Amino acid sequence: MTRSAAPFSPRDPLGIDNLLTDEEKAIRGSVRRFCDDRVEPHVATWYEQAAIPDIRDLAVELGTLGVLGMHLEGYGCPGMSATDYGLACLELEATDSGLRSLVSVQGSLAMFAIHHWGSEEQKQRWLPEMAAGRAIGCFGLTEPDVGSDPSSMKSRARRDGGDWVLNARKMWITNGSVADVAVVWASTEEGVRGFVVPTDTPGFSAPLIKNKMSLRASVTSELVLDDVRLPADAVLPDVVGLRGPLTCLNEARYGIVWGAMGAARASLEAALSYAQDRTQFGRPISSFQLTQQKFADMSVEVAKGTLLALHLGRMKDGPGLAPVHVSYGKLNNVREAIEICRMARTVLGANGISLEYPVIRHMNNLESVLTYEGTSEMHLLSIGQALTGIPAYR
Template sequence: MSASPKPPPFDPADPLGIDDLLEPEDLAIRDTVRAWTRDRVLPHIAEWYESGELPVVRELARELGALGALGMSLEGYGCAGASAVQYGLACLELEAADSGIRSLVSVQGSLAMYAIHRYGSEEQRREWLPGMAAGELIGCFGLTEPDHGSDPGSMRTYARRDGDDWVLNGRKMWITNGSVAQVAVVWAQTDGGVRGFVVPTGAPGFSAPEIKHKWSLRASVTSELVLDDVRLPADAVLPGVTGLRGPLGCLSHARYGIVWGSMGAARSSFETALAYAGSREQFGRPIGGFQLTQAKLADMAVELHKGILLAHHLGRRMDAGTLRAEQISFGKLNNVREAIEICRTARTILGANGISLEYPVMRHATNLESVLTYEGTVEMHQLVLGKALTGLDAFR
């Protein structure tokens, strides 16, 4: 009998050997995005977060476009045509830098571009997608309203016909990229059901006042969208879908990126706590040598890498065309909750230093409070899974 192969050394950065599941191209994309965030985001992110601004958003968008990170998993029109796993790895690296940076990419690619790519006309795709893929044009996605978040079917934004034109009136709230966008995908009630509209942000009657005084996602542009008699031509409507399945389909695509991205915030916090535990001394020894600290680190590592495995599994299913919306809810619910817990535990290891912007932990924790809520609250995803498990609808 031949001898069994010797296992490789234990790697604290990859304790389960998940990298063995990745192809060389997957690793190359991951490492490229990681290097970009190291050079372009990490040296400045604490300052941007503290000031509550993302002053170089247009510059970053163009650089992300050059990387192929915008509309990354879409085909054609200048998009990279990457796999779902590759897109997920990019989201993980972006959110390891900051959730706001990943949100910029997710809203651009998985919401605005995806809506045009999936439901738009060929003319709309050709007009908007190449510029958006290059980062020359920034997009936003208008669904949530001031009084209607989890219940988009009750939206009040309305589009009426006036001859051959459409006239839109309404308000949208908590819109990432809103005040820097050149194009907005806006969902509105019509006499024939919910429809999506491609709205140039320079149209008369359109405005996007920026939302200030946020304590989360501070390095991200967040706006209200105001539509006062915005007149659009007939061909502004997305022809490929009617009803809520349009915007909900876009949200599923974006939620998938959150499954991966949240693990990036968790990884950054875990790595910070691990390094700190090895250098911080109390009672004459590194705190990483105490049993209670090791228990925390072990639990954090288990949940982090379980979450990455879950994201990888869902990515393979998306690439195979077998991923269901309920499974995305499973991933979003689990991974964001566990990411927040990892950040909170990491903060305890850092002690008082954990609240300082000299370390990323509290920034990630506060960002994840928004990630927990947007694109489906905990309660909504629990009810999605509850309905799938029982066959009974408890939403109302």
């Protein structure tokens, strides 16, 4: 019996939707509709002005949507699957990397640290409020002179009687200036420890970082902690050493694997739509061979990257992911997403640099995504070590 060919859709050329459950498609659809209705009409202006005027209202709406800590269990968290979370990241970053970063830092860094390593009191105090978006969190690891080598951090915490006294400088911290709570990592006599720091604690400040050309629709800050005195129960009790922050980073990197493909897909779709209407030499530019080659190359990489993200999601929901698996995903998908955005920009010509279209915004944002939460070089070395058994970091 001859079977008919599956229908072809330019938006889903490999039929990836057929691999998703109805529930997964419903979750993706809900996030997509929220982004289309609530964020898309404003995000270019936010990017141009480098400000989100109603970020606290937006956080509450994201909490109502159920995407803050959506893959965590209990304490007001939705308890959805890793694949559900990945699909949400895909749609959030198809709107803007800054929006996905807000959600990712809240759920996969600050909330995950408290959920995974915190005391019951810390969980009860912060997680329900953060899941609802009524409290915003940030995650302080990177320092002005310490990025890829967190073991060299200069932040210090010392015991003083029954208290901790914390001195730290952290840099490039998403959500920092609007956060209610910061998870801050510092060296102690016992090793690296994490501290849950209410941002109204005396000695804590979070100056806004300005003059960015990337992630402009995102709050990025410095954290300054000068002799911040914390009670003994401010420390995350269940982890000592770099395993704590690195475990959190691996959670956030997983979301990037999906999110980068959202930015790439949005840029491809913008270029396809533009090329159908733009004419040169008396015909649409979509009819020219070189333009079609660009579309074919972009479509293949978006489809491959999305399949890779879905495969890693199924692994995370099943047997689990090793850090090197996430390195494969982040290295490939962000690297390819940037190239897709650059190629889409060439299709739009001079219009490609205008915020009337999303392409230049996605392209600039991905320059940050390429290097944050693990540079491409570090992920290459992670994969190299896994392949050879030889660490080559130094």
